[in-house]
Amino acid sequence: MRNHARMKPKYKELHEARYREIVEKGLKGWGGNQVPEREKYWTDYWAEFVKDFKPPDKGEVLELGSGAGNISAIIARHGFNVTGIEISPTAVQIASKRNEKLENLRFFEMNVTDLSRFEDKTFDIVFDGLCLHCIIGEDRSLAFKEIHRVLKPGGFFMLNSICDEPKDKEIIKNYDSVMRCAFSDGAPYRYFGRKESLIGEIASHGFEILRERVEVKPNGDSLRAIARRIP
Numbered sequence: 001m002r003n004h005a006r007m008k009p010k011y012k013e014l015h016e017a018r019y020r021e022i023v024e025k026g027l028k029g030w031g032g033n034q035v036p037e038r039e040k041y042w043t044d045y046w047a048e049f050v051k052d053f054k055p056p057d058k059g060e061v062l063e064l065g066s067g068a069g070n071i072s073a074i075i076a077r078h079g080f081n082v083t084g085i086e087i088s089p090t091a092v093q094i095a096s097k098r099n100e101k102l103e104n105l106r107f108f109e110m111n112v113t114d115l116s117r118f119e120d121k122t123f124d125i126v127f128d129g130l131c132l133h134c135i136i137g138e139d140r141s142l143a144f145k146e147i148h149r150v151l152k153p154g155g156f157f158m159l160n161s162i163c164d165e166p167k168d169k170e171i172i173k174n175y176d177s178v179m180r181c182a183f184s185d186g187a188p189y190r191y192f193g194r195k196e197s198l199i200g201e202i203a204s205h206g207f208e209i210l211r212e213r214v215e216v217k218p219n220g221d222s223l224r225a226i227a228r229r230i231p
């Protein structure tokens with residue numbers, strides 16, 4: 001039986017270690033050898049979003065958990081002003097160096113639970129770069145409140161999270177079905193919310209859901225939701 005009260009997430013420690021490994025192995029970002037495939041996926045995803053939802057030209061976009069900046073660069077190519085925030089200082093360094101020539105792209109070390117560096121109603125779009133499934137327990141509500149605060153009324157919130165039951169054997173070995181969390185190094189590090197619960201979480205923080213779909217994959221399903229801040 002796990003003592004849940006003592007199992008605090010180690011956001012910085014755990015993700016910083018992953019990015020140091022990425023640097024040591026000379027990989028291009030989160031996902032290692034799958035980076036080109038992931039970039040193709042997000043390129044198509046953003047093209048579809050821009051076509052279907054027509055966000056403001058040159059709007060302000062915040063990417064949560066921008067990592068090595070792979071998706072931020074794709075978003076910036078659409079002409080948006082992109083701000084990436086990230087818990088790992090090594091990731092921020094990689095992303096900033098790689099994109100130093102792009103004026104519409106900047107990166108900061110920051111925890112998604114505290115966006116106090118940004119004024120209220122700063123962004124037209126907040127894009128979850130697969131970060132919110134890293135956020136555990138009470139921290140989730142802090143993050144959702146901050147997202148709502150920094151978005152302009154009517155602004156878009158795009159959530160991208162693993163969901164439902166884990167399928168990967170290694171993850172299942174370290175999975176607590178009560179918390180719905182996978183563990184690493186004794187700490188909860190991935191939250192597998194049920195689809196309905198994730199949708200409810202978005203709606204309960206002041207958003208209207210515009211589109212939702214679950215992508216079913218052999219190694220785990222993911223929710224793609226697009227919502228709008230209710231003014």
Ligand SMILES: C[S@@+](CC[C@H](N)C(=O)[O-])C[C@H]1O[C@@H](n2cnc3c(N)ncnc32)[C@H](O)[C@@H]1O
Pocket residue numbers: 011015016029030064065066067068069070071085086087088091110111112113129130131134135
């Ligand atoms: C699955 S990775 C995706 C990275 C990047 N968006 C990409 O697709 O290449 C999730 C990212 O969220 C970051 N992250 C985890 N917890 C965080 C937190 N509390 N605040 C900000 N970023 C966090 C991790 O360091 C990691 O870079």
